[in-house]
Amino acid sequence: MEPETEKEPVAVTAFDVNENTVVVARIDLKIAVEKVTQWNRQWIQPSISIRVIKTDFGRLARRYGAIRRRWAEELSIEIGGKRISGTVTREFKKRVKRLREGDRKRDRVNKIAHQLTRDVAILVTENVCKKPQEEMVEGKKSPQLRHRIKQTPMKAVVEKVQDKATERGLRFVLVPAYRNSKICPTHGVELSFPLGPKLGLCPRGHWVHRDVAAVLNMLIKAAERLEPEYAEALKRALSTVDEKALEEWSKAVVDAEAPRPAVLARASLMTPPGEEAVSPAGDRGHL
Numbered sequence: 001m002e003p004e005t006e007k008e009p010v011a012v013t014a015f016d017v018n019e020n021t022v023v024v025a026r027i028d029l030k031i032a033v034e035k036v037t038q039w040n041r042q043w044i045q046p047s048i049s050i051r052v053i054k055t056d057f058g059r060l061a062r063r064y065g066a067i068r069r070r071w072a073e074e075l076s077i078e079i080g081g082k083r084i085s086g087t088v089t090r091e092f093k094k095r096v097k098r099l100r101e102g103d104r105k106r107d108r109v110n111k112i113a114h115q116l117t118r119d120v121a122i123l124v125t126e127n128v129c130k131k132p133q134e135e136m137v138e139g140k141k142s143p144q145l146r147h148r149i150k151q152t153p154m155k156a157v158v159e160k161v162q163d164k165a166t167e168r169g170l171r172f173v174l175v176p177a178y179r180n181s182k183i184c185p186t187h188g189v190e191l192s193f194p195l196g197p198k199l200g201l202c203p204r205g206h207w208v209h210r211d212v213a214a215v216l217n218m219l220i221k222a223a224e225r226l227e228p229e230y231a232e233a234l235k236r237a238l239s240t241v242d243e244k245a246l247e248e249w250s251k252a253v254v255d256a257e258a259p260r261p262a263v264l265a266r267a268s269l270m271t272p273p274g275e276e277a278v279s280p281a282g283d284r285g286h287l
């Protein structure tokens with residue numbers, strides 16, 4: 001397909017792909033640039049909003065894993081007192097093929113890429129290594145968790161978004177991955193993680209979810225790589241992010257990560273990935 005020519009961006013969108021979510025931070029350039037260029041519109045706040053796309057890749061992998069283990073057990077046989085796993089049987093292979101796990105994953109990857117490239121935005125994400133999963137697996141003790149993370153097609157999501165961006169003539173900016181989720185995006189200081197790997201505590205006394213920190217720090221880094229008018233708009237929008245916004249966004253990410261009730265979880269195998277818009281402080285995110 002012939003790539004479209006580059007269009008004037010209306011937003012800068014940073015995204016961070018995780019086990020069960022894609023966290024997206026969007027800065028509305030039109031409003032932000034207007035604020036910079038029109039002295040009489042100073043009261044307009046550059047719009048920055050965060051939303052969480054539920055992907056449930058991790059949960060999906062776990063569910064398929066459980067099904068496969070059950071079949072392996074069910075189809076196992078004993079020969080001469082020796083137990084042989086059902087995974088070697090033709091029936092097992094037939095059933096696994098019918099699960100269409102790969103198709104379902106690809107389908108989700110495509111839908112996420114479509115959502116992220118819908119408007120004319122400059123897309124920003126971090127420059128992950130060849131196999132980001134491998135890095136995440138390090139230090140994770142449980143073998144099930146290690147397997148689940150390996151099953152998460154993070155690289156596939158980033159590549160698909162990049163492909164679609166090229167197709168649509170959208171700019172795609174890769175920023176260094178260094179410490180994006182470990183630094184407070186408002187105060188620029190190192191976070192500690194006293195309650196586990198997700199919630200960071202800033203020495204200034206507020207909480208921020210690592211994925212919220214990650215997308216905002218990506219935007220801070222993107223500002224160094226963009227033309228002055230966009231960079232200025234980004235900086236202004238980012239300067240409006242306070243502790244209250246960070247905590248509200250963080251809560252929204254925590255909520256989105258929470259497992260759904262059992263019945264809904266089963267239904268979600270068939271339904272497209274959900275999407276939840278979050279705009280703390282009333283209408284701030286949608287000006």
Ligand SMILES: [Zn+2]
Pocket residue numbers: 184185186187188202203204206
């Ligand atoms: Zn802070």
